[in-house]
Amino acid sequence: xxxxxxFAIAARLYVQLRRKSNRAIDTVWMVQSNEYAREVLRIxxxxxxxxxxxxxxxxxxxxxxxxxxxxxxxxPVSASKYVGSLR
Amino acid sequence: MILxxxxxxxxxxxxxxxxxxxxxxxxxxxxxxxxxxDQISAGDTAWMLTATALVLLMTIPGLALFYAGMVRKKNxxxxxxxxxxxxxxxxxxxxxxxxxxxxxxxxxxxGGFDRLFMHGLIYDKAASQVSVHYLASTVPESVFAMxxxxxxxxxxxxxxxAFAERIRFSALVLFMVFWSLLVYAPVAHWxxxxxxxLASMGALDFAGGTVVHINAGAAGLVxxxxxxxxxxxxxxxxxxxNLGFTLVGASLLWVGWFGFNxxxxxxxxxxxxxxxxxxxxxxxxxxxxxxxxxxxxxxxxTLLGACSGAVAGLVAITPASGFVDVExxxxxxxxxxxxxxxxxxGLKRALGADDxxxxxxxxxxxxxxxxxxxxxxxxxxxxxxxxxVLVQAIGAFGTLVYSGAMTWLILRxxxxxxxxxxxxxxxxxGLDASQHGEQLAS
Numbered sequence: 001x002x003x004x005x006x007f008a009i010a011a012r013l014y015v016q017l018r019r020k021s022n023r024a025i026d027t028v029w030m031v032q033s034n035e036y037a038r039e040v041l042r043i044x045x046x047x048x049x050x051x052x053x054x055x056x057x058x059x060x061x062x063x064x065x066x067x068x069x070x071x072x073x074x075x076p077v078s079a080s081k082y083v084g085s086l087r
Numbered sequence: 088m089i090l091x092x093x094x095x096x097x098x099x100x101x102x103x104x105x106x107x108x109x110x111x112x113x114x115x116x117x118x119x120x121x122x123x124x125d126q127i128s129a130g131d132t133a134w135m136l137t138a139t140a141l142v143l144l145m146t147i148p149g150l151a152l153f154y155a156g157m158v159r160k161k162n163x164x165x166x167x168x169x170x171x172x173x174x175x176x177x178x179x180x181x182x183x184x185x186x187x188x189x190x191x192x193x194x195x196x197x198g199g200f201d202r203l204f205m206h207g208l209i210y211d212k213a214a215s216q217v218s219v220h221y222l223a224s225t226v227p228e229s230v231f232a233m234x235x236x237x238x239x240x241x242x243x244x245x246x247x248x249a250f251a252e253r254i255r256f257s258a259l260v261l262f263m264v265f266w267s268l269l270v271y272a273p274v275a276h277w278x279x280x281x282x283x284x285l286a287s288m289g290a291l292d293f294a295g296g297t298v299v300h301i302n303a304g305a306a307g308l309v310x311x312x313x314x315x316x317x318x319x320x321x322x323x324x325x326x327x328x329n330l331g332f333t334l335v336g337a338s339l340l341w342v343g344w345f346g347f348n349x350x351x352x353x354x355x356x357x358x359x360x361x362x363x364x365x366x367x368x369x370x371x372x373x374x375x376x377x378x379x380x381x382x383x384x385x386x387x388x389t390l391l392g393a394c395s396g397a398v399a400g401l402v403a404i405t406p407a408s409g410f411v412d413v414e415x416x417x418x419x420x421x422x423x424x425x426x427x428x429x430x431x432x433g434l435k436r437a438l439g440a441d442d443x444x445x446x447x448x449x450x451x452x453x454x455x456x457x458x459x460x461x462x463x464x465x466x467x468x469x470x471x472x473x474x475x476v477l478v479q480a481i482g483a484f485g486t487l488v489y490s491g492a493m494t495w496l497i498l499r500x501x502x503x504x505x506x507x508x509x510x511x512x513x514x515x516x517g518l519d520a521s522q523h524g525e526q527l528a529s
Binding site for chain 2: 022045048080081082083084085086087
């Protein structure tokens with residue numbers, strides 16, 4: 001699992017997020033910063049889009065367990081959940 | 088003589104259908120009357136007084152909290168105020184003319200003026216006489232009129248969720264006046280007054296699935312289209328101020344709904360008990376269904392989903408509550424949970440309207456589901472009638488079209504006369520500050 005693999009998935013996330021929610025992300029920074037990557041994954045998962053969900057899962061797998069968030073998994077809710085929809 | 092006609096026991100007949108444009112002056116038309124005190128049931132009256140208070144509790148503070156919790160902080164007070172204001176406004180309209188238009192004999196399309204300013208409603212202690220309405224002959228008419236008033240209040244109050252966060256208060260005031268008189272009163276007459284054209288056809292609506300929820304849902308959708316989207320809709324996150332308020336509001340709605348549905352039996356009897364039971368079952372089933380669907384689709388069950396599911400089940404069981412058994416309630420709960428989830432997500436995206444708090448997605452879709460399923464699941468042993476899906480569909484879609492068309496007309500006229508939307512700057516500042524000069528502490 002190289003950074004190239006992560007970059008390839010990040011690029012696909014870029015395209016999908018741009019299409020689905022008109023959001024632009026920094027793919028290079030996503031590969032370098034786990035914190036930024038986790039935030040992008042939260043946004044992707046909030047879109048209720050199967051492709052985005054799968055890409056997010058794939059990228060998270062590439063990040064490995066060391067990069068996983070703390071055990072409580074109490075990540076703050078992404079505000080993007082409420083873009084264009086309440087429920 | 089007191090005629091005892093339950094509003095839901097009218098059965099379609101060819102003769103009734105043919106007499107669509109006949110007035111209610113026929114000899115067998117029920118008439119408003121008086122009764123001696125000893126003909127009034129203390130038990131029925133006590134229950135109807137209680138039910139009336141429960142239904143009023145649904146709007147203030149139930150709906151006010153339910154909606155206020157879902158809007159942004161800068162619009163919480165204005166959103167809550169809208170429900171409170173509608174309560175006061177519709178009360179006055181109801182006693183002046185609304186009740187008479189809805190619940191007195193007239194034509195199949197509209198009632199008469201027999202109760203203008205409640206003229207003719209009497210309580211004469213010396214003569215031991217009290218007015219009674221033929222739809223609830225064992226309780227004083229004052230109680231019946233007050234019970235129906237609470238329905239007339241919550242229906243337009245529901246619509247406020249569709250145009251939340253962007254309507255001018257002056258436009259809202261005028262809209263509510265015209266909508267109550269030109270849409271709610273006629274539709275209530277069509278469905279609930281025995282001479283109304285839908286009642287004559289045998290359309291079943293025990294507690295207001297058509298009159299309240301389809302009516303408000305259709306109006307809400309048209310409001311969302313005509314007023315347009317909020318500034319930043321689809322680009323910015325509209326984070327709800329406090330979903331804890333929404334949970335409290337939904338809980339008040341759930342409890343108050345026992346008055347709504349069981350109270351619609353107009354008596355403290357076994358049918359009211361069945362209505363209460365199926366109401367609880369449908370609400371619980373729909374809440375669980377919505378949460379399950381949400382978990383399946385998004386890997387999470389949410390508080391807002393649970394509240395929305397419960398309300399969806401309550402909406403859908405409303406027309407059916409005096410006609411179905413527990414199995415029917417379970418089926419309605421499951422179907423309403425799935426359909427209303429779709430209504431508030433997939434259908435909402437497809438329609439493209441900014442129905443802020445999903446009035447159509449939940450009340451419109453839930454009302455349609457309930458109305459149609461009443462035609463399928465009605466048990467003669469409970470309500471005394473068979474359901475007819477075709478008649479139910481005519482009632483549901485007829486109301487949908489009328490409500491939508493009249494709402495569009497009222498809004499277009501008001502837009503021309505006073506303007507519907509606040510300015511972009513006022514919307515950015517929030518309606519609390521721009522419309523009412525108030526705000527929550529930061």
